[in-house]
Amino acid sequence: xxxxxxxxxxxxxxxxxxxxxxxxxxxxxxxxxxxxxxxxxxxxxxxxxxxxxxxxxxxxxxxxxxxxxxxxxxxxxxxxxxxxxxxxxxxxxxxxxxxxxxxxxxxxxxxxxxxxxxxxxxxxxxxxxxxxxxxxxxxxxxxxxxxxxxxxxxxxxxxxxxxxxxxxxxxxxxxxxxxxxxxxxxxxxxxxxxxxxxxxxxxxxxxxxxxxxxxxxxxxxxxxxxxxxx
Amino acid sequence: xxxxxxxxxxxxxxxxxxxxxxxxxxxxxxxxxxxxxxxxxxxxxxxxxxxxxxxxxxxxxxxxxxxxxxxxxxxxxxxxxxxxxxxxxxxxxxxxx
Numbered sequence: 001x002x003x004x005x006x007x008x009x010x011x012x013x014x015x016x017x018x019x020x021x022x023x024x025x026x027x028x029x030x031x032x033x034x035x036x037x038x039x040x041x042x043x044x045x046x047x048x049x050x051x052x053x054x055x056x057x058x059x060x061x062x063x064x065x066x067x068x069x070x071x072x073x074x075x076x077x078x079x080x081x082x083x084x085x086x087x088x089x090x091x092x093x094x095x096x097x098x099x100x101x102x103x104x105x106x107x108x109x110x111x112x113x114x115x116x117x118x119x120x121x122x123x124x125x126x127x128x129x130x131x132x133x134x135x136x137x138x139x140x141x142x143x144x145x146x147x148x149x150x151x152x153x154x155x156x157x158x159x160x161x162x163x164x165x166x167x168x169x170x171x172x173x174x175x176x177x178x179x180x181x182x183x184x185x186x187x188x189x190x191x192x193x194x195x196x197x198x199x200x201x202x203x204x205x206x207x208x209x210x211x212x213x214x215x216x217x218x219x220x221x222x223x224x225x226x227x228x229x230x
Numbered sequence: 231x232x233x234x235x236x237x238x239x240x241x242x243x244x245x246x247x248x249x250x251x252x253x254x255x256x257x258x259x260x261x262x263x264x265x266x267x268x269x270x271x272x273x274x275x276x277x278x279x280x281x282x283x284x285x286x287x288x289x290x291x292x293x294x295x296x297x298x299x300x301x302x303x304x305x306x307x308x309x310x311x312x313x314x315x316x317x318x319x320x321x322x323x324x325x326x327x
Contacts, residue, residue: 089269
């Protein structure tokens with residue numbers, strides 16, 4: 001049974017709320033950092049709406065702050081975002097048969113959080129798709145822009161999120177979502193492969209976490225493709 | 231000032247291209263066989279990788295809080311509750327151990 005587009009979008013926006021709280025706290029913290037790098041509220045609001053990828057914005061801003069230059073900042077941010085290619089590719093049915101503007105809108109609003117939430121709801125047997133993803137993404141974009149602009153405007157008055165344990169919010173969220181994606185023993189080998197490659201890449205080879213993430217995801221999927229059966 | 235706007239423009243254009251490429255590549259991968267199986271397994275593998283990166287960059291406190299969050303996730307299958315348990319656990323571990 002599927003809902004109408006507005007109902008589904010509204011459900012996506014509502015149910016992303018716990019994750020949006022985490023995004024808001026991250027946004028405030030990022031606003032603090034961006035203030036040190038000389039970003040104003042207008043620049044940061046524009047960045048939030050057009051880039052809409054928190055981790056990449058943080059890494060790029062750290063590079064600017066370290067005096068690495070614009071090119072190095074852009075490359076560092078985009079390296080972290082390579083996973084979004086895999087994220088978008090992995091839910092191809094969501095964009096299939098959509099008009100070009102819907103594809104562009106959906107692609108821009110695809111983030112780790114609303115993608116993962118949609119997958120978790122599907123794992124529970126709900127028929128959610130494009131509009132659920134877009135509703136959640138729109139809610140996150142609004143929250144992210146408001147929080148980052150607030151953070152840069154009130155940079156002096158805010159506490160550090162790590163002192164509150166809030167830096168762990170997304171790790172815990174992704175643990176919950178991984179649990180809901182677990183479909184039985186056939187997931188074991190691909191998942192262990194992913195974890196092993198992440199450990200090897202980041203600790204063994206000393207690669208940046210962004211590369212470990214992409215390599216781990218690809219290696220696990222490759223294992224499922226080669227070893228698994230339909 | 232100019233550097234700020236160059237970074238914003240470069241990141242925005244590059245990130246959108248990455249997302250759009252993902253959509254287009256996903257549409258072109260075959261519907262059956264090894265490639266399709268890999269693509270179906272990709273979300274779970276990416277999520278597990280995200281968790282692994284995060285926990286491996288932390289220490290024993292993060293692992294403890296992660297283990298507790300996993301236990302809560304398995305018992306309740308509830309997202310907000312798991313987040314609250316993880317945050318509370320890491321806060322307690324960092325302040326009292």
